[in-house]
Amino acid sequence: MSPRPAAPKGARTAAGGDDAPMSAAALRTLRYGDERIAFSLRVNPERQAQRIAIHVEPDGRVVVDVPRGVSEAVLQAGLQRRARWISVQLAAVRRRLVHTLPGARVSGASLLYLGRRYVLEVVVDESRDGSVHLSGGRIEVAVAHGEAARVQAVLDAWYRARAAVVMAARLAAIVPTLPWVRTLPPLRLRVTKRRWGSCSPSGCLTLNPTLVKASRECIDYVLIHELCHLQARGHGPRFQRLLEAQMPDWRRIKEQLDGWVDELMPP
Numbered sequence: 478m479s480p481r482p483a484a485p486k487g488a489r490t491a492a493g494g495d496d497a498p499m500s501a502a503a504l505r506t507l508r509y510g511d512e513r514i515a516f517s518l519r520v521n522p523e524r525q526a527q528r529i530a531i532h533v534e535p536d537g538r539v540v541v542d543v544p545r546g547v548s549e550a551v552l553q554a555g556l557q558r559r560a561r562w563i564s565v566q567l568a569a570v571r572r573r574l575v576h577t578l579p580g581a582r583v584s585g586a587s588l589l590y591l592g593r594r595y596v597l598e599v600v601v602d603e604s605r606d607g608s609v610h611l612s613g614g615r616i617e618v619a620v621a622h623g624e625a626a627r628v629q630a631v632l633d634a635w636y637r638a639r640a641a642v643v644m645a646a647r648l649a650a651i652v653p654t655l656p657w658v659r660t661l662p663p664l665r666l667r668v669t670k671r672r673w674g675s676c677s678p679s680g681c682l683t684l685n686p687t688l689v690k691a692s693r694e695c696i697d698y699v700l701i702h703e704l705c706h707l708q709a710r711g712h713g714p715r716f717q718r719l720l721e722a723q724m725p726d727w728r729r730i731k732e733q734l735d736g737w738v739d740e741l742m743p744p
């Protein structure tokens with residue numbers, strides 16, 4: 478990286494007062510061993526001396542207060558001197574988040590995806606913010622800051638994107654096996670409190686994206702169930718015969734899905 482002033486012209490507008498939001502340009506990264514620590518630069522015109530002040534916020538954000546016009550050399554020297562301290566503070570924040578936010582999305586939490594259990598691993602890495610990787614028995618979520626709410630938002634978006642891909646693929650695979658369905662019905666995703674899916678009289682399918690946490694069999698069962706409604710409204714004998722013919726072991730699969738209701742649809 479070429480040297481540049483820590484407080485370029487114009488930065489002051491973005492970081493005028495104490496509570497002013499940081500401009501994106503002021504987001505920087507500090508390396509400490511294998512760690513990459515994201516921090517915000519806050520230009521404080523009141524600070525006269527060539528000194529910087531480093532704060533580690535309770536949510537794990539790192540803010541560095543610098544006087545206007547501070548040199549990059551002074552900034553880097555200050556950061557390197559305090560890097561170990563910042564790392565220790567961040568480790569303490571992560572430990573505290575584990576204890577104070579039960580059930581929140583922190584490393585070690587148990588996640589379900591397509592009926593398999595995974596262990597959540599949260600990686601604080603600004604350059605990969607928002608990315609999710611599934612490998613072995615782990616789902617790795619990278620975030621710029623270790624806030625539980627951010628981890629949750631990234632996970633929710635990932636589950637939803639996976640639900641869209643998986644459910645569209647299963648629908649496309651199932652439709653040709655059902656003689657009464659001639660065209661691919663439109664599929665919508667909507668989170669609902671108590672339903673896995675529904676089918677409108679016009680033939681539009683709605684599935685709960687949360688279903689992507691259950692097994693493929695369960696997804697197929699819900700899709701076939703809803704597609705049977707295109708031929709038979711209600712759950713009478715005609716509906717039962719259709720469902721039975723398409724999925725003879727649907728009772729076993731429904732039982733499996735019912736077993737996940739408490740976890741996937743908490744009251």
Ligand SMILES: [Zn+2]
Binds near residue numbers: 702706711712
């Ligand atoms: Zn039904």
